[in-house]
Amino acid sequence: MIADTGVRGVTVTEPLIRIGEVARDAGVSVRAVRYYEQQGLLLPRRSASGQRLYRPDTVTLVRFIQQMYAAGLTSRRIAELLPCWDSGHTDPGQRAMLRAERERIQAKVDDLRAALDRLDEVIAITDTHP
Amino acid sequence: MIADTGVRGVTVTEPLIRIGEVARDAGVSVRAVRYYEQQGLLLPRRSASGQRLYRPDTVTLVRFIQQMYAAGLTSRRIAELLPCWDSGHTDPGQRAMLRAERERIQAKVDDLRAALDRLDEVIAITDTHP
């Protein structure tokens, strides 16, 4: 969707933003935003002179992408899952992938918590051992 | 410590093991074990012919190293923290590092849990939306 509904039923076209604003608002580098496009995660429009133009909600999308990266998903996986994310429906294969990623992240959380416990042991020992 | 105390107060020298056994028992590759040495995490003895010889408890140490890697620590950080781990005492700088790493891992856990929540949202929507 390109248009947003404003007051009195008038359809107002939100101003498209350029790559610098996307990057700044989402807290990533301009290079990163271009990279996401190269990976098929973003499909910006282009101005007459060739500059990338994004809808404002791209900022939210970029934050989501970053969150998935932080969770250990690859660009390819994110690209495969984005359709479910913004279309709202998915095929059995995608559902299986979603669940598989969920399990992987859950396992990672468990590993990190175990590592935390190990570190806490060391901290406890070294705190009582001046 | 090189020796292990056996029955009747007799000091028994545990047989040293070679790199293949360390790798197999710890569930990593031989290459990884050599890499750990290169990073200063392991200091094996050498046989007359130059082969690496490890104490059996090296297997436990390698598992610990793997756990720290999984938690996002670098080789350098692990090398800096290993002294506290097996000496049992540490200076203020090391204590600060321990706590900093703890906080970093905790933050990572929080990020992963947030990502899990996002994925669960998508899963819930796509499950009710055939």
Add this chain to the structure above:
DNA sequence: CTAAAACCTGACGTTGACGTCAGAGGCAAG
């Protein structure tokens, strides 16, 4: 109008924990 700031397209560099290959020994069994 002009200078600064932002944007463009390549294309090579970085980082970390290894994988992998080459070529050369070492070691117990038959």
Add this chain to the structure above:
DNA sequence: CTTGCCTCTGACGTCAACGTCAGGTTTTAG
């Protein structure tokens, strides 16, 4: 003795998400 497995030392390759630089165009502020 030789076969087969293990080990050794380099040294280059990998992968992913960007960083960074070069050289040029575009937009914006004054």
